[in-house]
Amino acid sequence: MKKIFLLAALMSAYCCANAQYNVSINFEDTATLKYVRIDTANHTNIWQIGKPSKIVFDSAYSATDAILTDTALPYPVNNHSSFTITIKSYDWFWGSPSWHGFYSKYDTDPGHDGGYIDVSYDGGANWQNIVFDTILNTCPTYPFSDSLPTFYNMYTATDTLKNGVPAFSGSSIG
Numbered sequence: 001m002k003k004i005f006l007l008a009a010l011m012s013a014y015c016c017a018n019a020q021y022n023v024s025i026n027f028e029d030t031a032t033l034k035y036v037r038i039d040t041a042n043h044t045n046i047w048q049i050g051k052p053s054k055i056v057f058d059s060a061y062s063a064t065d066a067i068l069t070d071t072a073l074p075y076p077v078n079n080h081s082s083f084t085i086t087i088k089s090y091d092w093f094w095g096s097p098s099w100h101g102f103y104s105k106y107d108t109d110p111g112h113d114g115g116y117i118d119v120s121y122d123g124g125a126n127w128q129n130i131v132f133d134t135i136l137n138t139c140p141t142y143p144f145s146d147s148l149p150t151f152y153n154m155y156t157a158t159d160t161l162k163n164g165v166p167a168f169s170g171s172s173i174g
Contacts, residue, residue, distance in 0.1 A: 026063060026065070027060070027066055028065050033049070035087065036067065036083060037084045044079060045082065046075060046079060046081045048071050050071040052066055054071075054073075069081060075113070087100075105172050106168055106170075108170060108171070110171075112161060113169065114170075115167055116129055116165055116166060116168065117130040118130065129166050131155065131166045155167055155169070
């Protein structure tokens, strides 16, 4: 089984497109939590929403709550956990320009454990690591269709875990 995944990650997700569609998710506002799904049926999934109380990860970016792998304990060996943020509005996707951003904090075993972002444009039937995502190039209103979207402070295709999956790994700087 893969020894993989996540960290103590503070993720406040911000999704914006055009002036018509703007969603800012924080983990205290129950109205915006409808976009976030943690698979609670999977008993090995350790993602939680709550107040961080770890050594490295002891506070949230905004207010008190964050989404993280357990609010107090380190992630266990051989754990693979995930959560989903769903954006179902075509106003977001077909907006120009569109972007999705988040704040993260992590402390993992470098090159072995980490976290990655997969995207799906067909309701979850197919998933692709975000560093290989080229869907925005096919969006007719994307203003820079001759170049890939720019990722700031993201991992790259060469930042991989031992299984070859591009991912965040090691320790974040804050």
